[in-house]
Amino acid sequence: MKFSLPYGSLRKDLSLEDKYVTSIVSPPRLPNVDEVERLSSAIEHPIGSPGLKSFLSEARDVTIVVPDKTRRGRVNIVLPFLIGRLVESGVEEEAITIIFANGAHAKQSEEEKRNILGDEIYLSFRIEEHDAYHGNFVDVGATHFGTEVRLNAVVAYAHRVIAIGPIVHHYFAGFGGGPKLLMPGVAAYQSILQNHRRTLTPEGNFHPNCEVGVLDGNPVAEDIADAVRFFPPTFFLGTIHDASGKIVDAVAGDILQAHRLGAKKVEQMNAAHLDEPADLVIASAGGYPKDLNFIQAHKAIHHAAMAVRDGGVLLIFAECREGIGSQSFLQWFNMPIDEMKRHLFNEYTLHGHTALSLRTKAQRITIVLVSSLPDEVVESMGLVAARTPEKGLEEARSRLTNSFKAIILTDGSITVPRIKGA
Numbered sequence: 001m002k003f004s005l006p007y008g009s010l011r012k013d014l015s016l017e018d019k020y021v022t023s024i025v026s027p028p029r030l031p032n033v034d035e036v037e038r039l040s041s042a043i044e045h046p047i048g049s050p051g052l053k054s055f056l057s058e059a060r061d062v063t064i065v066v067p068d069k070t071r072r073g074r075v076n077i078v079l080p081f082l083i084g085r086l087v088e089s090g091v092e093e094e095a096i097t098i099i100f101a102n103g104a105h106a107k108q109s110e111e112e113k114r115n116i117l118g119d120e121i122y123l124s125f126r127i128e129e130h131d132a133y134h135g136n137f138v139d140v141g142a143t144h145f146g147t148e149v150r151l152n153a154v155v156a157y158a159h160r161v162i163a164i165g166p167i168v169h170h171y172f173a174g175f176g177g178g179p180k181l182l183m184p185g186v187a188a189y190q191s192i193l194q195n196h197r198r199t200l201t202p203e204g205n206f207h208p209n210c211e212v213g214v215l216d217g218n219p220v221a222e223d224i225a226d227a228v229r230f231f232p233p234t235f236f237l238g239t240i241h242d243a244s245g246k247i248v249d250a251v252a253g254d255i256l257q258a259h260r261l262g263a264k265k266v267e268q269m270n271a272a273h274l275d276e277p278a279d280l281v282i283a284s285a286g287g288y289p290k291d292l293n294f295i296q297a298h299k300a301i302h303h304a305a306m307a308v309r310d311g312g313v314l315l316i317f318a319e320c321r322e323g324i325g326s327q328s329f330l331q332w333f334n335m336p337i338d339e340m341k342r343h344l345f346n347e348y349t350l351h352g353h354t355a356l357s358l359r360t361k362a363q364r365i366t367i368v369l370v371s372s373l374p375d376e377v378v379e380s381m382g383l384v385a386a387r388t389p390e391k392g393l394e395e396a397r398s399r400l401t402n403s404f405k406a407i408i409l410t411d412g413s414i415t416v417p418r419i420k421g422a
Contacts, residue, residue, distance in 0.1 A: 083096065083121070097154060098128070137156075152187070301358070302357065
């Protein structure tokens with residue numbers, strides 16, 4: 001059997017005998033969907049909120065929060081549609097500001113911002129980019145859990161806010177999109193740090209409810225939801241995408257209620273129900289931008305590992321053209337894991353919990369990574385480095401018997417394996 005998997009902006013080919021492959025799992029592609037019709041339907045049927053026109057009544061200004069380059073949200077489709085609705089509702093174009101919700105991610109180039117927004121919008125509107133480290137922030141309150149919510153002043157002082165972006169599974173916050181666009185999307189680094197630290201228990205273990213698809217009882221998600229009361233009046237337009245990136249559904253309205261409904265739709269569409277875990281899972285992180293760096297690719301590693309039996313092997317394709325994606329990430333692999341847990345809880349750094357999650361997975365299964373990262377960097381994380389798909393498969397097979405069973409995930413960033421009875 002020959003198959004092809006996304007890798008950066010290209011694809012990598014590989015072959016495996018049919019007798020080993022139990023299933024090939026791909027996220028759905030839904031042809032003949034009218035994207036603008038889906039957006040229109042969502043706007044016209046808001047959830048838990050007045051209609052957009054009522055929401056914008058007497059609006060002095062509107063700030064639109066959009067995802068950065070790490071999220072494919074069809075912003076160049078959604079923004080012209082949305083701005084058209086704003087103008088129809090009486091909002092002057094001069095009163096509209098667009099801000100990228102970078103969270104703690106690196107800043108983007110002007111070309112990257114222009115590609116996301118499209119030429120016309122990039123050239124016609126005030127464009128801001130969130131900087132979690134050096135921005136101008138406003139202290140708006142503290143959650144019931146103690147997180148100090150400091151928002152970018154562009155958002156905090158906005159008369160009306162509209163947040164747009166895709167709703168996707170998230171490996172520790174349950175789901176991305178929705179309130180996450182503002183917190184941590186346009187929050188100060190210290191606020192992000194305090195929120196993300198809730199992934200850990202006092203013992204330094206990963207909190208059991210900080211899991212993909214879990215919102216209720218998830219300490220990170222519940223902290224974010226509590227922060228919503230400090231947001232300016234906010235309307236959410238969330239999109240749901242198929243494997244091609246096309247908008248196949250949308251929700252709009254209250255940022256919590258609409259996001260909840262969208263999350264249910266995403267789970268129904270992208271959960272893959274499997275009878276049992278496999279000896280070998282071969283998966284792609286989904287190509288660029290899902291594999292632009294290792295931190296982003298880890299989300300797919302986390303999903304794909306859910307389909308691997310204890311002691312099995314994960315062969316993952318992730319280009320990582322921009323490296324690791326975090327200056328502090330690799331430091332967590334230089335100490336015994338028990339020491340790491342204690343140190344991480346007491347001196348938490350962003351992405352420290354990602355390092356713990358990866359180390360925990362690498363103790364349970366072997367992870368073979370096909371990437372552009374230096375071999376020594378890959379091996380320092382406890383993974384097996386491979387430069388080519390063939391070498392990766394060779395490394396994987398050397399750790400398995402001749403009767404292994406394999407599952408192929410063509411896009412591990414989207415597909416979430418659910419094992420029956422797990």
